[in-house]
Amino acid sequence: MRSTISSGMSSWTLFALAFSSLAAAASGAWTFEDAQAVIAAKGGKAEAYKFSPTKPIKGAINLGPKDILKVSLTVKEDSKVGRPHQAFLLVQEPESKVEAFFPLNVKELSGKAKVDLSHKDLPAFLLTAPSLSLSLVLGSFGQSTASIATIGNVEPLLDPAAKALLEKQKQKDIGEGTVVYRAKDEIRHVFRADPQSPPKIITLVFLLSVLAGLGGLFVVWFPILGGNLSHLPKALKAAPISHPLFFASLLSLEGIFFMYYTQWNLFQTLAGMAVVGPVALFSGSRALREVRARRERESARRCEEK
Template sequence: MHSTTSSRMSFWTFFVLAFLSLAAAASGVWTFEDAQAVVAAKGGKADAYKFSPTKPVKGAITLGSRDILKVSLTVKEGSQAGRPHQAFLLAQEPESKVETFFPLSVKELSGKAKIDLSHKDLPAFLLTAPSLSLSLVLGSFGESAASIVTIGNIKPSLDPTAKALFEKQKQKDLGEGATVYKAKDEIRHIFRADPQSPPKIITLFFLLSVLAGLGGLFIVWFPILGGNLSHLPKALKAAPVSHPFFFASLLSLEGIFFMYYTQWNLFQTLAGMAVVGPVALFSGSRALREVRARREKGER
């Protein structure tokens, strides 16, 4: 029994180790083979350049305004043909490091990849550069490592008229001067200052004016307007809740306005008004209804 279990464990251990060895052998680095770059001109002779991951194209490839650079190769994952998740041709200006990418068209089964590049595909800044470095970027999900391989240099060739137009366009896109990347001026955000209260002397003047008006109103209320405090017990008996609540709500509203003027913001003031307002409306309607009932009886 013990020997049988040990033999089974040995078999499964050997199987797992063998599988891991095969997986490790299968995984590798994304690379390519059978690569060449062909410069095809309309009505002219095509020039072909061979290159590999270890041997880039010697010298610079001249790309005229009517030429088309055709790059073709076979993408491989380790020793097998494959299709990576990312396959780009990187064109970079060596001094400024300004670069752009061009995706390759890759077939899924055979790994055959190709791309065509002409003057219309290059930005104005790169098109007027003395020389561009070409690199191939391959990478995907999984254990295989990505790779960036320099495959050569191209030299865009422009006639004087086209070069002048592109230089003008480059200055328009990047701004005046030779610096491509430069620090911008500091942006300072200036927010509107908080509203200030008026001077205290003005506030005190209007406060005294309001108090004087209220005092004058109470002075003329009894002899001229017919104020009568003898009806207060009858009013409180007829509406014991409405009259006190209405009077308290009016004082609360004045207190809310005072707090808004001194400390509170608009949101706090609106919240207070939302609480006191309905109380004043409901109790005031009941209190004024009771007053009207007494007035209709001829009681003042």
């Protein structure tokens, strides 16, 4: 069972009109025959009410707490029995247009359809209504016109205690008062703030530590690590492209990191790395290969001198 709350025209009316517009030139229509509504009560006599697409049930049907309303009929597409894609019993409160619908169980070969309705099937905002209208909705794909046929009216019978409990449930479901539609509280979406850079003092401390490390490296490079600028002309002569390109790519990588820290996002940084990274890898391998070959030649020459 599914409940809907509507204002003005019924959603099922729109449903039928939509099918009707698609089937304006159709020669057939969905209808039914041999229809009846039976009130079955435990320990009581069943009451049957006949109805047709053009003749609804006269008067109101009383539905007690222990009663079951059994609706049965034969669905037909024009003059042949059929099984529509949509077959529902529509229960509606006439004043507020609050409605609920219940699917019919339709047999494919015979077109026999039935649905049962009792107090436990109806939500509180319908069960507390003084009167409910019953309609039958039939429609399907194809050229046959959909239809909405009025069955009649049902009056749920409730004792005062049960009605008071249902009224409380009704207020809980749709709110206080008689207004079904009303403005809801404004929903404000709070998104996570963009990540912020650390305080400048922390940035300066780390920058100075990096610069001090680089300065210390250059200080100990020549006396301790054996740095020798006299090898620079030999290196450039042996690999005039690899060494400058490798050095430039390293500077470019540092520049990319700086731009990522100050302006760029992750995608821009990855794009820059995708361009500079292969250049650094290719030129660095060639430059280091030249350095290794030169050191091996110098080591061999020293061994010969000894």
